Amino acid sequence: MKTIMLVDDSATVLLSISGILTKAGFKVVTANSAEDGQKKLATGTKPDLLITDLNMPGMNGIEFIKVVRQQADLRFMPILFLTTESQQSKRAEAKAAGASGWIVKPATAETLLGTIKLVVR
Amino acid sequence: MSAIRRAFTEDFTIYRVAELKPVLLAVIQEGEHIELDLSGVEHMDSAGCQLLIFAKREAGAAGKTLAIVAHSRAVQSLIEFYNLAAWFGDPLVVPAA
Amino acid sequence: MDELKQVFLQESFEQLDALESLLLELENRPDDETTLNGIFRAAHTIKGAAGMVECAAVESFAHVVENVLDRLRNHEIAVSTQLAALMLQCTDHLRVLVANEAGVAQMEGEEIEAQGARLLMQLGEYGPGGQVFASPKAVESGVERIPSSSSAQNCWHISVRFGPEVLRQGMDPENFLRFLETLGDIRHLETLADAMPAAAEMDPELCYLGFEITLESSADKQAIEDIFAFVRDECQLAILPPNSKVADYLDLIRNLPEDSLRLGEILVRVGALTADELAEGLRAQSAPVDEPEPEARQIGEILVAQQVVQPELVVAAVAKQAQVSEKKAQDAKLIRVPADKLDHLINLVGELVIAGAATSLLAHTRRDGELIEASSLLTRLVEEIRDASLQLRTVQIGETFNRFHRLVRDACKDLGKDVQLVINGGETELDKSIVEKIGDPLMHLVRNSLDHGIEAPAVREAAGKDPQGTLFLNAFHDAGNIVIEVSDDGAGLNRNKILAKAIERGLVDAEAHLSDREVFDLIFAPGLSTAEQVTNLSGRGVGMDVVRRNLQALRGTINVDSQPGQGTRLTLRLPLTLAIIDGFLVVSGNRAYVIPLDAVVECIERPDSEHERNYFNLRGQVLPAVCLREIFSLPGERPARESVVVVQYAGQRAGIVVDRLAGELQAVIKPLGAIFRHLQGIGGSTILGSGEVALILDISALIKISGQAEQRLLARPEQRSA
Incomplete structure (x- = not known):
């Protein structure tokens, strides 16, 4: 079973997306902040995909992606970030930080799973 | 004429290719006919496949032969998907002249 | 029936039998010239003979078969399982035809005809240009053709060169291409790696791959483009809709990085262009600019003019079959057994x-x-x-060892250390059931060594050592055991720190006086970790106790040696197999004991004058002796002449004093029950031919016992003279 780590400060987002992912057969590990996510990644969680929000209190998503890319066993892990249509400029920044791609919020289950399929086999 | 067979059990993935490249080059150095046994390779991704292409090319450039004598399911599946089986395989077919 | 016909029938059946066995052989040796020629010859003989007796049905069918075989022989088509199967069916059909000629066919005439027609159709696929009935080689044009018109209607052409960073960003081109399959059917895919630079510059983590793809799909351009959204900025992507103009393809060729001629060939192969169009296009390309553009024909139009053979399907099939036959050949050498x-x-x-x-x-x-x-x-x-x-x-341990190269490399990166891994004795063999179980314990030991043993380069340099540390993995056979050593040239174990920690955890009494070895042994106690900093790798206080327990479950032992500032060596000893050993049977007090034969060095007699001593003299060398009677408190009188079995374990020698020797035997090891686990000196039991139970001696434990006796002896020399 593939594991996806989902990082977002919004409980609603965590709940709705993890619901979709769980139903699709993924194991979901959630974290409500970049720090929380970082802690879980450092203590042995090795997801096949990381999905993270960009705007979070504390460490923001871009910083988080940069930190994750530093960890040797995660340096090539697919990372998708959650973004909105209006945040186009953030995409380039996130990609430069090491993100693989993005998911536009709000996403339908179909879009979400389709996008995940692009980066996780 | 020295034939050399080398079995790999490590993953041929992006995480490992940096270290596999010198290993493959060294194997090519060692023999004239290089046989790779990849039956133990559990995972292979495009980076791994690309490295195999590279190894085959380097062997050819050095006037040597490199054959994959055993494939794991992962290796076979990707080589097949990338339609490289004929390119890797022994020259069973000579294209119609 | 006239004689000629009889001879023909007999010969045909013989040739058909030969044909069949050669075809079966071909599956195993697809490129064997002799076999191919033999097959062709058999078919040819049958055809010729049929012609002689004016047996038209056999002759015409054999002719078609012969044509296909001729192409096979000339390597115009490749051997495949499918083709071999078809040929076997054809052989059967020929047999029916010949039998029919003799009036002994088991089939009705109509049935035979239907079967013949079906086979001819299948054979047609392997004929040149589908023209198997024409004389061979006549139609061979050398031009590969476009797929049949019906399927080309919706064929998109996708040309993509992935950006170099795509792999590092956690993406795999395979996923994108596999995703294309959700939009339609990939009719053809060609992988290009021309962008890959020379060996020295080639960075395997960069992507040099490109693909030319024919996708049959009713999706729109946007949908296809969307798939590549994440890599759009870095990759070179061209999507040509179905029925694109030839000029568009030529534009594509011009815009792509690879050599025009090579690309052209690929486009011909994937069915996007015909060879003529390509030639024309390339000519135009090199000609002055004012020359008119090549005629903008629609691919669809060209298709109509083309024959229906689909060369790329053949290519794909051939590739697949090459794979299958290669695998077959491999399978013939190896058998998988549960x-x-x-x-x-x-x-x-x-x-x-x-x-x-x-x-x-x-x-x-x-x-x-x-x-x-x-x-x-x-x-x-x-x-x-x-x-x-x-x-x-039995398997070699080398594969298990080699896995650690990566671990060492990654750990060094993480920890900022420089460590070289040196492997010795990778060819040492041991039972697979054991190898499977030592991987994890070994990993723990290696990690421990990297994490806590070997110092950071600066620390090493300050201590006057080579900044690069060395980790040794060593394996060898010793007295029926495999010995695996994990050693490093690091800082060594810190006796005081271990002791302090153990006292803190209440593992030992603060007042206890422990030898170095006893202190080092504490690292195997549950819950003891001396790491000041819990790192990613180890140091969470689990591990060493688990390691020891895992090894004990395998009848193995682990010892630790350490020199401050010089390094630590962990020595694992494991039995080579868990099942059967060669043993040496000895008897003491009428009880049978088995000494593993590998441990036996020699046997000598011992005069009764030496009875009371716990050492003996072996050609001038004084060795400790263990008397079975004594340590197992056996009843009865000691015989006048005892025997000593000199054994060796881990480089140490000792003598085992027994009543008498009873020769070699094979011992099937039966493990002792849990209640006997703490019994010192006994490793297991076995059943003798007589049905008696014999205990298998644990030589390592006995040598330890003898060593302790020796130490006591040295410690109290006054007793020696007493």
Whole structure:
């Protein structure tokens, strides 16, 4: 079973997306902040995909992606970030930080799973 | 004429290719006919496949032969998907002249 | 029936039999010229003979078969399982046709015709340009053609060169291309790696791959483009809709990085262009600019003019078949056997060994010379079977060792250390069931060594050492055991720190006086970790105790040696196999004991004058002696002359004093129950041919006991003279 780590400060987002992912057969590990996510990644969680929000209190998503890319066993892990249509400029920044791609919020289950399929086999 | 067979059990993935490249080059150095046994390779991704292409090319450039004598399911599946089986395989077919 | 016809029938059947066996052989040796020629010859002979007797049905069918075989022989088409199967069916059909000629066919005429027609159609696929009935080679044009028009209607052409960073960003081109399959059917895919630079510059983590794809899909351009959204900025992507103009393809060729000619060939191969169009286009390309553009024909139009053969389907099939036959050849050399079947075999061999011993014992008690001879032959064969079947489960440890290269490299990166891994004895063999179980313990030990053993380069330099540390993995056989050493040239174990921690955890009494070895042994105690900093790798206080428990479960031991500032060595000793050993039977106090034969160095007699000493003299060398009678408190009188079995374990020698020697035997090891686990000096039990139980001596434990005795002796020299 593939594991996806989902990082977002919004409980609603965590709940709705993890619901979709769980139903699709993924194991979901959630974290409500970049720090929380970082802690879980450092203590042995090795997801096949990381999905993270960009705007979070504390460490923001871009910083988080940069930190994750530093960890040797995660340096090539697919990372998708959650973004909105209006945040186009953030995409380039996130990609430069090491993100693989993005998911536009709000996403339908179909879009979400389709996008995940692009980066996780 | 020295034939050399080398079995790999490590993953041929992006995480490992940096270290596999010198290993493959060294194997090519060692023999004239290089046989790779990849039956133990559990995972292979495009980076791994690309490295195999590279190894085959380097062997050819050095006037040597490199054959994959055993494939794991992962290796076979990707080589097949990338339609490289004929390119890797022994020259069973000579294209119609 | 006239004689000629009879001869023809007989010859045909013979040739058909030969044809069949050669075809079967071909599957295993697809490129064997002799076989190919033999097959062709057989078909040719049948055809010729049929012509002689004016047997038209056989002749015309054999002719078609011969044509296909001729192409095969000339390597115009490749051997495949499908083709071989078809050829076998054709052989059967020819047999029916010949039988029909003789009036003995098992089939109705109509049925035969239907079968013939079906086979001819299938054979047609392998003929040149589908024209198997024409004389061979006549139609061979060398031009590969476009897929049949019906399927080309919706064929998109996608040309993509991935950006170099795509792999590092956690993406795999394969996923994108696989995703294309959700939009339609990939009719053809060609992989290009031309962008890959020379060996020195080639960075395997960068992507040099490009693809030319024919996708049959009713999706729109946007949908296809969307798939590549994440890599759009870095990659070179061209999507040509179905029925694109030839000029568009030529534009594509011009815009792509690869050599025009090579790309052109690929486009011809994937069915996007015809060779003529390509030639024309390339000519135009090199011609002055004012020359008119190549005629903008629609691919669809061209298709109509083309024949229906689909060369790329053949290419794809051939590639697939090359794969299949390659795999077949491999399979012929290796047989996969479920491990439990092997285990069952080895159990049976174990029983066989016991039964053989019983027979041999019986023969000796009966003093029947012939029976003794027969049973000794039997014993020898059983021994060979035993070794051969254990060998089946044997693997080299090297593969397990090699996995650590990566671990070391990654750990060094993480920890900012520089460590070289040196492997020795990778070819050392041991039982697979053991190898599977030592991977994890070894990993723990290696990690520990990297994490806590070897110092950071600056620290090493300050201590006057080579900034690069070395981690050794060493394996060798020693006295029926495999020894695996994990050693490093690091800082060594810190005696005081371990002791302090152990006292803090209440593992030892603060007042206790412990030897270095006893302190080092504490690292195997549960919950003891001396790491100041819990790192990613180890140091969470679990591990060493688990390691020891895992090894004990395998009848193995682990020892630690350490020199402050010089390094630490962990020595693992494991039995080579968990099942059967060669043993040396000894008797003390009327009880049978088995010493593993590998541990036995020699046997000597011991005069009764030495009875009371716990050492003995072996050609001038004084060795400690362990008397079985004493350590197991056996009843009865000591015999006048005792024997000493000199054993060796881990480089140490000792003598085991026994009443008498009873010769070699094979011992099937039966583990002792849990209640005997703490019994010192006993490693297991076995059943003798007589049905008696014999205990297998644990030589490592006995040597330890003898060593302790020796130390006591040295510590209190006054007792020695007493």
